[in-house]
Amino acid sequence: MPGYDTNALALAGGVGGAKLALGLAKILDPDQLTVVVNTGDDEIFYGLHVSPDLDTVMYTLAGIANPETGWGITGETFNMLERLTAYGEDTWFGLGDKDLATHIRRTNLLNNGESLSEVTSKLAAALGVEHAIVPMTDDSFRTIVDTEIGSLAFQDYFVKHRSEPKATAIRFDTNGGARPSPGFGRALSESKIIVFCPSNPYLSVAPILEVTGIRERIAGFPGKRIAVSPIIGGAAIKGPAAKLMAEFGVEPSCVDVAKQYIGLCDAFVIDNIDADRANEIDSLGMDVLVCNTIMTSKEDKMALARKVLDFALR
Amino acid sequence: MPGYDTNALALAGGVGGAKLALGLAKILDPDQLTVVVNTGDDEIFYGLHVSPDLDTVMYTLAGIANPETGWGITGETFNMLERLTAYGEDTWFGLGDKDLATHIRRTNLLNNGESLSEVTSKLAAALGVEHAIVPMTDDSFRTIVDTEIGSLAFQDYFVKHRSEPKATAIRFDTNGGARPSPGFGRALSESKIIVFCPSNPYLSVAPILEVTGIRERIAGFPGKRIAVSPIIGGAAIKGPAAKLMAEFGVEPSCVDVAKQYIGLCDAFVIDNIDADRANEIDSLGMDVLVCNTIMTSKEDKMALARKVLDFALR
Numbered sequence: 082m083p084g085y086d087t088n089a090l091a092l093a094g095g096v097g098g099a100k101l102a103l104g105l106a107k108i109l110d111p112d113q114l115t116v117v118v119n120t121g122d123d124e125i126f127y128g129l130h131v132s133p134d135l136d137t138v139m140y141t142l143a144g145i146a147n148p149e150t151g152w153g154i155t156g157e158t159f160n161m162l163e164r165l166t167a168y169g170e171d172t173w174f175g176l177g178d179k180d181l182a183t184h185i186r187r188t189n190l191l192n193n194g195e196s197l198s199e200v201t202s203k204l205a206a207a208l209g210v211e212h213a214i215v216p217m218t219d220d221s222f223r224t225i226v227d228t229e230i231g232s233l234a235f236q237d238y239f240v241k242h243r244s245e246p247k248a249t250a251i252r253f254d255t256n257g258g259a260r261p262s263p264g265f266g267r268a269l270s271e272s273k274i275i276v277f278c279p280s281n282p283y284l285s286v287a288p289i290l291e292v293t294g295i296r297e298r299i300a301g302f303p304g305k306r307i308a309v310s311p312i313i314g315g316a317a318i319k320g321p322a323a324k325l326m327a328e329f330g331v332e333p334s335c336v337d338v339a340k341q342y343i344g345l346c347d348a349f350v351i352d353n354i355d356a357d358r359a360n361e362i363d364s365l366g367m368d369v370l371v372c373n374t375i376m377t378s379k380e381d382k383m384a385l386a387r388k389v390l391d392f393a394l395r
Numbered sequence: 396m397p398g399y400d401t402n403a404l405a406l407a408g409g410v411g412g413a414k415l416a417l418g419l420a421k422i423l424d425p426d427q428l429t430v431v432v433n434t435g436d437d438e439i440f441y442g443l444h445v446s447p448d449l450d451t452v453m454y455t456l457a458g459i460a461n462p463e464t465g466w467g468i469t470g471e472t473f474n475m476l477e478r479l480t481a482y483g484e485d486t487w488f489g490l491g492d493k494d495l496a497t498h499i500r501r502t503n504l505l506n507n508g509e510s511l512s513e514v515t516s517k518l519a520a521a522l523g524v525e526h527a528i529v530p531m532t533d534d535s536f537r538t539i540v541d542t543e544i545g546s547l548a549f550q551d552y553f554v555k556h557r558s559e560p561k562a563t564a565i566r567f568d569t570n571g572g573a574r575p576s577p578g579f580g581r582a583l584s585e586s587k588i589i590v591f592c593p594s595n596p597y598l599s600v601a602p603i604l605e606v607t608g609i610r611e612r613i614a615g616f617p618g619k620r621i622a623v624s625p626i627i628g629g630a631a632i633k634g635p636a637a638k639l640m641a642e643f644g645v646e647p648s649c650v651d652v653a654k655q656y657i658g659l660c661d662a663f664v665i666d667n668i669d670a671d672r673a674n675e676i677d678s679l680g681m682d683v684l685v686c687n688t689i690m691t692s693k694e695d696k697m698a699l700a701r702k703v704l705d706f707a708l709r
Contacts, residue, residue, distance in 0.1 A: 160472050160493045161496045170499075185443070186484060188442055189441050189442040
């Protein structure tokens with residue numbers, strides 16, 4: 082297996098992003114990869130700071146993610162939650178007992194004045210993760226979904242309401258602007274490739290682009306920028322991406338995801354199923370790679386990661 | 396089984412106190428009993444407010460206490476703690492997964508501005524406890540043990556150091572005075588009997604007496620006051636009571652516990668084993684009841700509760 086002589090910055094949300102991040106981590110050395118993760122989904126549950134996307138990426142890279150759900154920890158129990166429900170807490174957000182340790186530790190360290198970056202680094206190191214996992218920002222950042230039933234914080238929309246209410250807009254509450262985390266800024270300066278993992282363009286990638294100065298820095302990035310479509314054959318593998326596109330009056334297709342990355346991406350990866358849309362993406366001014374993008378096994382993840390890097394570096 | 400036409404206020408610490416409190420709860424109606432519990436042992440672990448004595452009494456009265464330890468919840472798991480240890484937290488205080496729900500709920504409600512009394516009432520009600528369980532104070536109160544290795548917060552002394560360091564003094568850090576909780580004040584006014592449960596006189600009862608005005612109110616209490624010795628045959632059933640007495644230059648005996656309650660108790664209950672010490676306690680000006688005070692079964696607890704009430708009311 083040939084090694085790569087490059088540094089990559091991967092932008093990721095939850096489950097889909099974590100899959101490609103794992104593929105990249107399996108073929109790049111720890112000093113060659115920084116995974117920058119969306120924190121717009123972060124929420125306080127029962128007084129505990131929960132960072133769902135960071136945890137999904139962290140558990141996936143640590144090899145302890147629940148293979149059936151893609152999130153949470155394998156072999157999880159829910160004894161705390163069961164009793165918390167009996168106490169009358171509204172427990173629509175399911176925290177497992179093992180997972181809980183992450184949130185208790187994170188909350189405790191944050192309350193002691195550490196930044197989310199520092200905390201994430203400690204948690205990941207304790208789990209044996211060698212590659213850098215970095216929150217997009219250490220500042221407060223909340224993704225809000227405006228819907229037919231009112232404005233909902235992300236987890237309220239995504240978990241409590243199962244993404245069912247019709248969305249009219251997505252907003253980001255940053256309290257006047259969220260600065261990029263130190264690790265994000267460093268990776269932007271030092272990386273030769275930016276990989277947009279197959280994450281929801283509205284709910285995972287857009288928040289990252291909303292961090293102060295990031296859209297401009299990616300637009301002016303001197304290296305290669307390549308995105309993998311989260312929409313395959315008009316549907317998302319997981320999550321509400323296709324549904325949101327339809328609600329926003331956009332065709333749920335890889336082409337319309339690509340349109341959102343014009344000026345931000347040099348290359349775009351679509352699935353074999355969407356081979357007939359390659360010309361449309363080409364006409365947007367992006368190089369197109371057509372290949373299998375469905376990642377089931379570890380080998381699938383590594384294979385896609387290789388194709389992405391090879392295409393970017395060709 | 397004859398009912399009682401009385402109201403009792405029980406003062407309790409942890410395991411021993413909870414046993415007699417359970418016996419009392421089994422023979423008195425919910426409106427006839429208030430259990431006031433020591434909170435000098437309360438501690439913040441990993442950002443969570445833990446009230447060990449309140450929880451022991453609450454779990455015992457709810458019938459979910461671990462019968463082997465006397466504290467914690469039966470059928471407990473420790474998945475959170477195992478992972479928290481892996482994260483590098485110093486986890487000498489063992490929080491089980493089910494138990495954790497109590498602390499998460501408590502901390503969340505306290506942070507929302509509720510008092511410890513209100514929170515305790517909600518927790519106990521959710522567990523199906525009908526008798527009133529009341530913290531001695533809603534104010535900050537920390538029991539400090541001065542030892543040969545320095546001053547230790549109670550849990551630090553009791554759990555982390557397994558009560559091993561030689562104690563030189565016990566102090567109470569109340570930040571200028573802790574007021575009795577509303578329920579404690581009310582029970583003092585309305586009860587006809589005060590029962591000192593067989594709890595550690597230094598670490599469980601003394602803190603309760605240290606709450607502002609309580610020693611005076613018990614000294615002037617118009618009803619009957621009866622204490623059960625936690626020292627049986629020169630030893631404590633559980634915990635460091637006898638060891639502390641020796642370290643403080645006091646004979647570890649029921650007589651020397653009684654001496655600490657002069658002016659506060661009218662009657663004192665000692666175990667059959669200590670029958671030969673009855674005269675000494677009588678000479679302190681207290682009536683003496685000699686009976687079995689070792690509570691193993693539920694029947695033992697109810698039997699002792701009956702004897703205590705019958706003796707006080709005779």
